[in-house]
Amino acid sequence: MKIIGARQAWHDALHEHRPSALAVAAEQALIGKKSGSGDTKIMVMLENHDGQEVARVYEVRKEGVQETRSGRRLSESRCAHMLIAGLVLRAIDTLPKSLRHLGHFMYSPVATGNDLSIAHGLVWLGSGMESLTDRKKQRAYWMAMAALQSHKMMVNGGQGMGPGAVCMFVEDRTGEKMNPQNWARDWEEIWNALCTHVDKLDGQALKPVSAVVAAMREGSENDHEIAA
Template sequence: MKLISARQAWRDALHEGRDSVLAAAAERAKMGKQGRVIGETMPSMLDSNGRCAHMLAAGLVQSAIATLPKPLQHFGHALYSPVATGQDLNIAHALVWFNTELPECSDRRKEIAYWMALAAIKSHQAFVSDREGWGAVRVCEFVRDWYGAKMDATNWARDWAAIWSAIAISVDRLDAKALKPVAAVIVRMDGRRHDGWCRWDRHDRDAVADARAASYAERRTGTVLALQVRLSAMTQQQLSRWFRRMSAYSAAYRDEWDKDVIENSHRHQRYLDRVTEYWNQRQRVGDVKKRVA
């Protein structure tokens, strides 16, 4: 397994990507197979080094998780484990509730806020899994389905926004605490030369990338136009130097993010826009050979 981010490592450390030998044998027996069928594709059993590396990394991550207090372990499992149980979710719910500092409100609102805490966990889980976080309407529907209480989404800002914000802050803090020892394992396995050498031992890389992407999306149009104007004003010699810098930048960027550039392209829109403009400028000055379709 690759150690890319604390969230990814937590998930992959508890996930077995292939069937056991006995499971594969049982499946073949159920289908009445004896021996191999001509032309049948069989999974390779020779990658023992890769499997050992996976087991080592998974063991280190699992050991790091085990250093957390039990409630935080359940909280992390509820968010990231592929084999999370109802017990994990129940304890995570209670942990969020007891760690939330609610604004002053009535007993009735506190009852509803208790179920909003569960909705906040679900919303956070969706957000860190590259899905959209829950809005007011979704939260109101969830509370109505689980508790039977009706909430008016049209008055969300007045009645519930402060409560939801307090709960979300609690979830974020607990998430950071749970991921801290796993992030330390990633730093150590990445060959960092000393503590603090990289910011990813203090911040989750996926969360930072998502925040940057959201910030860039708000100003993307203006940023792209400004880049085009700046490059159009450059001389041929200046553009050549910019091309060399872009090549080095692109190589370093892909070395850091690898397949994530393709799998989660929305996170890397600024990089992709720069690459697009790189090829546009090279085409403009005739620095690329004509391609044949």
């Protein structure tokens, strides 16, 4: 598992990389090999702030470890992945429940409708839209979900929703016409406020994972300086 940034680390911590059936078979053959006791050094490849690959070495204790199945030991790459994933998941667990679900919706490869539902509630309850008229509030409620979807598209390398896409998104859920020609007059201010709010919550969700990534990068750079 290569550490590039907090968003990528969140995704990869919940994703097991197994590219093909042949790769799985090769890995199982490697796992099945017996090895000696003692500590095993695991090299983890990271990227520093300049985009250069650096290595961080961790020691994984094998002596005295109980096997749940005979002849099965984790390969070094699996150990490295589990080590980093454990640190990232522990950081995620420090977040309040609602922020965890928002982060899972944004970055988890196994995100569910429950993650979206809780994230939507978090965005809406803190959006400050209480002063809107009932009709505008109904549409703004679904615009909050659209803002989540739009932000997810952008942080994953795509383009966010434009006015036309947002209007169609809301129409599909309310059954009422929402004219994009009136966007600047009626909806642009609301949309911008919702998008800013989602971006702020995303930053809060990523904060503990970013700290883990920064600590691992700092450690890898220190190790690289010592080796040099």
